[in-house]
Amino acid sequence: MRALLARAAELAADHRESLADRPVARAADPHVLRAGFGGPLPEAPSPPSEVLEELARAAEPGLVATAGPRFFGFVVGGALPAATAADVLAAGWDQNGFNAVLSPAAAAAEDVAGAWLKELLGLPATASAGFVTGGQSANTTGLAAARHHVLAEAGWDVERDGLTGAPRVRVVASEERHATIDRSLRLLGFGTRAVEPVAAGPQGAIDVADLERVLAAGSGPAIVCLQAGNVNTGACDDLRAAREAAGDAWLHVDGAFGLWAAANPATAALLDGVELADSWACDGHKWLNVPYDSGFVFCARPDVHAAAIAYRAAYLTGAGEVSGMGDLTLESSRRARGFAVWAALRELGRDGVAELVDRCCRLARRFAKALADGGAEIGNDVVLNQVLVSFGDDTDALTRKVQDDGTCWLGGTTWRGRRYLRISVSGWTTTEADVDRSAAAILRLAGQ
Incomplete structure (x- = not known):
């Protein structure tokens, strides 16, 4: 086992050291890749060392340098050194992150890291914190808590009686909401037709006056979905004004990447009033630069959070007291993802998180200027790390x-009926030189 894990670490380190120089993506024939992994299911066992080498050879042609300095797609960064190493330890420790009985260490790491996260993001210290898989799970969990609360206030037990015959719940959300909100509504039984859309301003932030109009047009239990960080423009809804407009409605904030703006003094004003919401969704594998399968859901009412999510079974030990683990997340048996989050926060500290967010924003503005100077049209005000070109x-x-060239990688998007290149600067390794090199490549290819 010792030699095997040492070899795995060596292969992983070799890959990381190659990221600055290798093409970000290479054309890979899926049939060739599948053949490398394929063949008939072996009849006999294989030595683990041989399996490891075969895996590395088969995967290499199809690996994308998403952890490298010039990957600007999907708002993802590459995992920090301490977070990567902590994830290696987490795999080696093989802890089940369901509750403190299964892993006291995992529970303690999530408890401490959760408190640090709430402090950084400007959320109430008394809020619950669940370590989920990502933004989709965080939105679903937050909206499940919202569903429980607004129906309980109307005298309906949705966990016992379901939605058949329940009071109608109004779901008020911006026309610029992320698609994961709609999928959460599907999974929770509301359906997407439950959405009462609110107009958005020129940069994609919710129109508060229209929010007031939509809310005034109806009555009954209501959930209002807000956004911190529009996935195309980076724009943030006016959270304080929306809270005032929403009155007693449950306020859920989808802050997959934009919630991190609160950790940087230069961008914190974009999230003024964030503490006034009832639930929040955020990703770790985006701007915090931790390994994938890491997101967070916070709820201002921990008892509501647990009532919507927790379950009890006779064979489970350690049940009864609300845990920040299995009682607040949708998974039972799950990896102890809090170790990597704790390590990232310990590596960066408050100043390091602020610097990471601030640097990515500055690099995004540098990217936009270089491309605009080269004749491109920039389609948004660059307020965070998103650039539309x-x-x-x-x-x-x-x-x-651009994708085939390999200098950098970015995707396309549609914004207000027009097609754009979408640039997301999120990685801790990205430098000014990487931005300049990437902008030059884009302009060179555009000239061709």
């Missing part, structure tokens, strides 16, 4: 050329 009718073709 248009080259007119050539935009989609240029997106594919």
Whole structure:
């Protein structure tokens, strides 16, 4: 086992050391990749060392340098050194993160890291913190808590009686909401037709006056979904004004990446009033730069959070007291993902998190300026780490050329009926030189 894990660490380190120089993505034939992993199911066992080497050889042609300094797609960064090493330890320790009986260490790490996260993000210290898989699970869990609360206030036990015959719940959300909100509503039984859409302003932030209009047009239990960090523009809803407009409605904030703006003094004003919401969703594997399978859901009412999510079974030990683990997340048996989060926060500290967010925002503005100077149209006010870039009718073709070129990687998107290159600067390793090199490559390819 010792030699095997040492070899795995060596292979992983070799990959990380290659990221700055290798093409970000390479054309990979899926049939060839599958053949590398394929063949008939072996009849006999294989030595673990041989399996490891076969896996490394089969995967190498299809690995994308998402952890590298010039990957600007999907708002993801590469895992920090301490977080990566902690995840290796977590795999080696093989802890089940359901409750403190199964792993006292995992429970303690999540308890401490959760408190640190709430402090950084400007959330109430008394809020619950669940360590989930990502933004989808965080939104679903937060909205499940919202569903429980607004129906309980109306005298309905949704966990016992379901939605059949229940009072109608109004779900008020921006036309610019993320698609995971709609999927959460599907999974929770509301359906997407439950959404009462609210207009958004020119940068994608919710129109508070229209929010007031929509809310005034109806009555009954209501959930209002807000956004911190529009996935295209980075714009943040006016949380304080929306809270005032929403009155007694449950306020849920989808802050998958934008919630991290609260940790940086230069951008914290964008999230003024964030503490006034009832639930919040956030990702760790985005701007905190921890390994994937890491997100957070916070709830201002821990008892409501647990009532919506927790369950009891006779064979489970340690049940009864609300835990920040299995009682607040949708999974029972799960990896102890809090170790990597704790390690990232311990490595960076408060100043390091602020610097990471601030640097990515500065690099995004640098990216936008370089491309604008080269003749591109920038489609948004660059307030965080998102940049929309248009080259007119050539935009989609240029997106594919950039991806094939390998200097950097970014995706395309549609914003207000137009196609754009979408740049997300989220990685801790990205430098000014990486931005300049990438912008030059984009302009070179656009010129062709």
